[in-house]
Amino acid sequence: MKSKNQPALLIIFGGTGDLAKKKLSAALYNIFKGEKTSENFAILSIGRKEISKDDYKNMIKEGIENSLNSNIKSKDWESFEEKIFYYSLEFNKGEDYKSLEKYISELEGKFDTKGNRLYYFAVSPEYFSVIANNLKQENMINQETGWKRVIIEKPFGKDLKTAQELNKELSEIFKEENTFRIDHYLGKEMIQNMMVIRFANAIFEPLWSAEHIDNVQLIVSEEEGVGSRGEYYDSSGAIRDMVQNHLLQLLALVTMEKPYDTNPESIRKEKVKVIKSISVLDKEDLKKHIVLGQYRGYKNEDKVNEDSNTETFVALKIFLKHEKWRGVPFYLMTGKRLKEKFAGIIIEFKANKDKESNLLYPEVTPNILFIKIQPEEGISLTLNAKKPATEEEITSVSMDFCQSCMLGYNSPQAYEKLLLDAIKGDHTRFTRWDEVEYAWKFIDELISCCTRDKNIIEEYEQGSNGPEGAKKLLERDNRRWWKE
Ligand SMILES: NC(=O)C1=CN([C@@H]2O[C@H](COP(=O)(O)OP(=O)(O)OC[C@H]3O[C@@H](n4cnc5c(N)ncnc54)[C@H](OP(=O)(O)O)[C@@H]3O)[C@@H](O)[C@H]2O)C=CC1
Ligand SMILES: O=C1O[C@H](COP(=O)(O)O)[C@@H](O)[C@H](O)[C@H]1O
Numbered sequence: 260m261k262s263k264n265q266p267a268l269l270i271i272f273g274g275t276g277d278l279a280k281k282k283l284s285a286a287l288y289n290i291f292k293g294e295k296t297s298e299n300f301a302i303l304s305i306g307r308k309e310i311s312k313d314d315y316k317n318m319i320k321e322g323i324e325n326s327l328n329s330n331i332k333s334k335d336w337e338s339f340e341e342k343i344f345y346y347s348l349e350f351n352k353g354e355d356y357k358s359l360e361k362y363i364s365e366l367e368g369k370f371d372t373k374g375n376r377l378y379y380f381a382v383s384p385e386y387f388s389v390i391a392n393n394l395k396q397e398n399m400i401n402q403e404t405g406w407k408r409v410i411i412e413k414p415f416g417k418d419l420k421t422a423q424e425l426n427k428e429l430s431e432i433f434k435e436e437n438t439f440r441i442d443h444y445l446g447k448e449m450i451q452n453m454m455v456i457r458f459a460n461a462i463f464e465p466l467w468s469a470e471h472i473d474n475v476q477l478i479v480s481e482e483e484g485v486g487s488r489g490e491y492y493d494s495s496g497a498i499r500d501m502v503q504n505h506l507l508q509l510l511a512l513v514t515m516e517k518p519y520d521t522n523p524e525s526i527r528k529e530k531v532k533v534i535k536s537i538s539v540l541d542k543e544d545l546k547k548h549i550v551l552g553q554y555r556g557y558k559n560e561d562k563v564n565e566d567s568n569t570e571t572f573v574a575l576k577i578f579l580k581h582e583k584w585r586g587v588p589f590y591l592m593t594g595k596r597l598k599e600k601f602a603g604i605i606i607e608f609k610a611n612k613d614k615e616s617n618l619l620y621p622e623v624t625p626n627i628l629f630i631k632i633q634p635e636e637g638i639s640l641t642l643n644a645k646k647p648a649t650e651e652e653i654t655s656v657s658m659d660f661c662q663s664c665m666l667g668y669n670s671p672q673a674y675e676k677l678l679l680d681a682i683k684g685d686h687t688r689f690t691r692w693d694e695v696e697y698a699w700k701f702i703d704e705l706i707s708c709c710t711r712d713k714n715i716i717e718e719y720e721q722g723s724n725g726p727e728g729a730k731k732l733l734e735r736d737n738r739r740w741w742k743e
Contacts, residue, residue, distance in 0.1 A: 266299030267682050268363065268372040272390050273381035274304025274345065275315070277487055278412065280322035282443070283381060286674035288323045288331070291339050295679055301370040303344045303363065315345035326672075342370075350386050356397040363399070374405020377681055381412050383491060384421075388428045395432045402437075410439045410681050413504045414495065415690075418706065419699040426692055439681045440695060444505040445688040446673030446680075447602075448662070449632045453512045454526075456630065456638065463628075464517070466608065468583045473625060476590045476605040477509050478742055479632075480597040484554065484721075485571070489562035496569040497551075501593040503702045507534055508690070510589060513604055514579060523687040527694065534697040536580045545708045548576040550728035552719045554596040568713045571595045574729035575705075576736075588736065592729060596721040602632035605741045624655040627741055637661040 269287075271279055290296055304315065320340075324330055331339075346362055348355055367374060378394065380387050391409070394400050400407040411429070416422025429438065444450055457463055466472070479501060485492040492500065508530075515529035552572030558565050572594030578587070610625040620643070627641045639659040646652040680688055709715055717726035724730070724743055733739055 264295070264297040265375055265682055266297045266371060266373045267375040267377050268301055268303060268366055268370065269377045269379060269678070269682075270303045270305065270363065271379045271381055272305050272350065272386070273379075273412075275306030275308050275310075275318070276381055278381045279304065280318065281326055282672065282674050283379075283678075284319045284322045285326035286672035286678060288327075288335075288339055289672055289675050290679060291342065292335055296682070299371045299373065301342045301344065301366055301372065303346060303366060305346050305348050305359070307347065307349055309347045310345065312343075312345050316340050316343055319343065350382070350389050350393070353393045353396055356393045356399065360397050360399055372405070376405065376407045377410065377678075378408070379410045379412075384412075384414055384416065384425070387411060387425060391429055391432045400432060406437065406684070407433075408437045408439060408681060408684070409433045410441050410678075412441055414499055415440055415695050416699065417494075417499070419696070419703045422695060422699045426696075430692075435692065436684075436686075439677075439686065439689045440692075441677055442504045442508050442690055443673045443677060444508055444602075444632075445690075446676040447632055448673075449630055449636050449638075450509065450512060450673075451676070451688070453630070454518075454521075457513075458517050469585050469587045471608055472587055473607045473609045474588045474590060474736075474738060475510075475513060476592070476607070476741060477506050477513070478591075478605070478740070479505060479593040479602040480599060480725075481593075481595045482597065482600045482722075484557070484596045485560050485563065487561065489560045492571075493563045493567055493569050497571055497573045497593055497595070498702060498705055502573060502575070502591060502705075503698050504690075506591045506593060507537075507698045507701070508694075509604060510534075510537075510591070511694070513606075514581075514584060514589075521687075523685065526687060527691045531691065531694045531697060533579065533581075534694055534701070537697075537701045538578045538580045542708045545705065546715070548732070549705065549709050549715075550574040550717065550726055550732050551709065551715050552594060552717045552726035552728070554594075554721050555718050556721060557596075568716055570716060572597070572719060572725045572729075574725065574732055576732060588738075590733060590738075590740070592725070592740070594719075594725050598722055598724055600634060601742060603742060604630040604632070606630075607738075607741065620653060622653055624653075629741070631661075634663075635661060636663040 271283065273279055287302060320331060320336060344366060346359060348359055380390060416425050457467065511530035511533040514533050518525040518529045550573065551570040553569065554571050557563060557571055558567050574590065574592040576588050576590050578589070606628040608626040610623050623643045624641065629639045631637045637660045639657050641655050641657050643653050644656045646654040677688055717728050719726045
C-alpha cells in the first residue's frame with residue numbers, strides 16, 4: 260500500500276558509519292528541510308561507539324556540511340537535531356535488545372510514530388541476519404503494533420550461495436512486502452528518468468534494438484579511492500561492489516521491454532528478464548572480454564592486504580540472450596582513483612545502416628545518445644549536420660540538455676528519494692529478490708573465471724583512464740569509449 264508522510268521512526272543500524280555520515284545524514288536533512296516527512300517522525304541512530312548524543316550530532320552535522328558543501332543555518336539545524344537520537348549497542352549482544360526496545364518505545368511515545376518502524380541496516384552484510392534475528396527475538400517486528408519495514412544495504416551476500424542463505428534467513432523474519440533492498444543508483448535523478456526518456460519519446464523506442472544500436476556503454480568512474488573502507492573493499496572488489504548491483508541495474512533499465520504499467524511489480528518483472536538473460540560465455544571467452552585493474556598504491560591503503568589481488572577497476576563486454584539485442588555488445592566499466600567522477604550511459608547508433616546512405620554520405624559519425632547521470636545530469640544527442648559555409652562537408656553537432664545546469668538541481672542525495680519511498684511503502688526503485696539472485700549467478704561466473712589472478716590484474720596510475728587493456732578491449736572491436 261502506498262501512502263504519504265506516514266508517522267514513522269527511522270532506526271539506522273550503523274549510524275556512525277561512512278554511509279550514514281556521508282550520504283544518509285544529508286539525505287535526511289534535505290527531506291526534513293523540505294518538510295517531506297510527517298510531523299511524527301524521528302531518527303534513532305545506532306552504533307557501537309560509546310559517544311554522547313551531542314558528539315553524535317556534531318559528527319552528523321559535519322557530515323552533512325561536507326556532503327552538501329555548505330554550512331547549515333543554525334535555525335535549520337536546531338529543528339532537525341531535535342529529531343535525532345543516538346544509542347550505543349553491540350549488534351551481537353542479543354540480551355541488549357531488550358533495553359533498545361524500551362528506548363524505542365519511549366521515542367515512539369514522545370513522537371507518536373504509531374508503532375511504524377523503518378529499520379535501516381547500514382552495516383556490513385555479516386550483521387544483516389544477526390540484527391534481524393535479535394529483533395525477532397525481542398518481538399520488535401510485530402506488525403500488529405504498526406508496520407515494521409527493513410531497508411537492506413548492498414552487497415546482499417558475497418556470492419550466490421551466501422545471498423540465497425541470507426535471503427532464506429531474512430525472509431523468515433521480514434516478508435518481501437516489508438523488505439526494501441536498496442541500490443542507491445535507482446534513486447538518482449537520471450535513472451529515474453530512464454523510463455520516460457525511452458517510453459515517452461516516439462523517436463527512441465522504434466530504434467531501440469540490435470537493428471539500429473551498435474553498442475551500449477555503461478560507465479561509472481570515481482576519483483576517490485577506498486578511503487576508510489579498505490577492509491570491506493579488499494574482500495569485495497569492483498565486480499561485487501559496483502557491477503553486481505549498480506551497473507546491472509543500469510543495464511536492466513536501458514534494455515528492458517516496456518512494462519505493462521508503472522506498477523512496481525510490472526517494472527521489476529521486466530528488469531529481471533534482462534538480468535536473467537545476460538549471456539555467460541565459456542571461461543576462455545570470458546577472459547578475453549574482461550579487463551581487471553588495480554590502482555598503484557592500493558596495496559598501501561589502510562586495512563588492505565599488502566599482497567592484494569583485488570580489482571579496483573573492471574571493464575567488461577557482455578551480451579544478452581534476447582533476439583532484440585542479438586550481437587549488441589554492452590561494455591561496462593567502473594573503477595576507483597580514475598581521472599574524474601562520472602556516471603553515464605552511452606548508446607551508439609549504427610552509422611550508415613544501408614548501402615544507399617553510405618554512398619551518399621560515407622563520412623558520417625555515429626549518432627550518440629548520452630545519458631549523463633553524474634556529476635552533470637542531462638541528455639545529449641549528436642547529429643550529423645552540414646558544416647556552415649561548405650558545400651557538403653559534414654560535421655558532428657550536439658543537442659545538449661543539461662538538467663543540472665538549467666534547474667540547478669543535481670540530485671546529490673539519491674537516498675532522499677529512496678528513504679521517502681520506503682516510508683511510503685513503494686518498492687518501485689528497490690530490487691526484488693530474483694533480480695539479486697540472477698545478478699549473483701552471472702557475477703559468480705565472472706568471479707570464478709577471472710578475479711584474484713594476479714596475471715590478469717593490470718596496475719594503473721591514479722588519476723588515469725584505467726588500464727590500457729580497457730582501451731584495447733574496444734579497439735579490438737573497432738570501437739572506442741565515447742567517454743575518456
Ligand atoms: N560507504 C558507502 O559509500 C556505501 C556503503 N554501502 C553499504 O552500506 C553498509 C555500511 O557501509 P559503511 O557505512 O561504509 O560501513 P562502516 O564500516 O563505515 O560502518 C559500519 C557501522 O556499523 C557499526 N558496527 C560495526 N560492527 C558493529 C558491531 N559489532 N556492533 C555495533 N555496531 C557495529 C559501526 O559502528 P562504530 O563505528 O560505532 O564502530 C558503524 O556504525 C555496507 O553494507 C556497505 O556496503 C553502500 C553504498 C555506499
Ligand atoms: O555503492 C557504492 O557506491 C559508491 C559510489 O556511489 P556514488 O553515488 O558516489 O556514485 C562507491 O564509492 C562505493 O564503493 C560503493 O559501495
